[in-house]
Amino acid sequence: MKPKNAFDYAISRAKHSLQLYELLHNTRQRQIRSDWARKFKELMHWPIKNKIERIDGNKSLSILLLREEAGINRKHFTDEYLSELLRSSLVNCVAALDRYFHDIVLLHCLNAASKPEVKKELRELYVPLCDVVNAIKTIRNNKTARPGNAIKKVIQDILHKDYTFQGPDAIVKASKMLGIDDFWGKVSDAMSLNKDMLIKKHREIINRRNQIVHEADIERKIKAKILTKRPINKKYAEEACALIEKLVEEANKIFESKY
Numbered sequence: 358m359k360p361k362n363a364f365d366y367a368i369s370r371a372k373h374s375l376q377l378y379e380l381l382h383n384t385r386q387r388q389i390r391s392d393w394a395r396k397f398k399e400l401m402h403w404p405i406k407n408k409i410e411r412i413d414g415n416k417s418l419s420i421l422l423l424r425e426e427a428g429i430n431r432k433h434f435t436d437e438y439l440s441e442l443l444r445s446s447l448v449n450c451v452a453a454l455d456r457y458f459h460d461i462v463l464l465h466c467l468n469a470a471s472k473p474e475v476k477k478e479l480r481e482l483y484v485p486l487c488d489v490v491n492a493i494k495t496i497r498n499n500k501t502a503r504p505g506n507a508i509k510k511v512i513q514d515i516l517h518k519d520y521t522f523q524g525p526d527a528i529v530k531a532s533k534m535l536g537i538d539d540f541w542g543k544v545s546d547a548m549s550l551n552k553d554m555l556i557k558k559h560r561e562i563i564n565r566r567n568q569i570v571h572e573a574d575i576e577r578k579i580k581a582k583i584l585t586k587r588p589i590n591k592k593y594a595e596e597a598c599a600l601i602e603k604l605v606e607e608a609n610k611i612f613e614s615k616y
Contacts, residue, residue: 524560
């Protein structure tokens with residue numbers, strides 16, 4: 358599987374959270390009409406005395422009907438609750454980015470290491486001696502084993518254990534491992550964006566992701582009687598997802614042109 362395939366699969370999950378937000382975010386202001394509710398319960402053969410609530414998704418794309426036995430009600434479909442889907446989307450799109458750069462480095466690292474000039478960032482990728490010995494043993498014990506795959510499995514474990522490819526500086530390191538200089542300059546030109554502005558936007562997305570993952574997205578306070586979540590809106594989550602998707606699309610073109 359190519360690195361871009363894994364990224365596309367992962368980013369689709371981030372988009373799915375955005376779609377769910379759109380479908381579940383209640384835009385209905387009025388309570389359900391009693392005559393409508395009675396007719397619907399008769400149609401469904403639900404007990405007439407049971408209470409039901411109606412949730413209307415954004416742009417009338419969906420309708421959800423809740424029986425009181427469900428234990429949830431309209432308040433669980435407000436932005437206060439459903440904004441968790443937006444946070445999930447942001448976290449997942451950054452995870453997709455991270456996975457892509459791990460995979461692209463793994464795919465081309467041996468090729469990059471065979472070049473006449475190997476970048477310092479790749480030379481600093483140390484593989485423990487015992488892991489090299491174990492890889493050699495695997496090859497010797499299995500005549501059909503491919504040497505490159507045995508070594509790559511070791512490198513893969515090290516990359517995921519010791520490296521995080523999310524922030525702008527970490528992505529520069531990943532690109533330099535593969536012999537790509539001025540990554541942000543190249544990708545910003547391809548995206549028709551100012552280099553500094555692109556880096557700034559990307560850094561903000563990563564910082565926002567870290568607030569969600571490491572701080573439960575709760576505002577920092579020295580003394581607080583009331584916990585307050587940081588706000589997030591659908592427009593921001595959509596733009597973050599779109600930026601990362603376009604970034605990886607252009608980055609992949611750069612790597613493909615070199616390898």
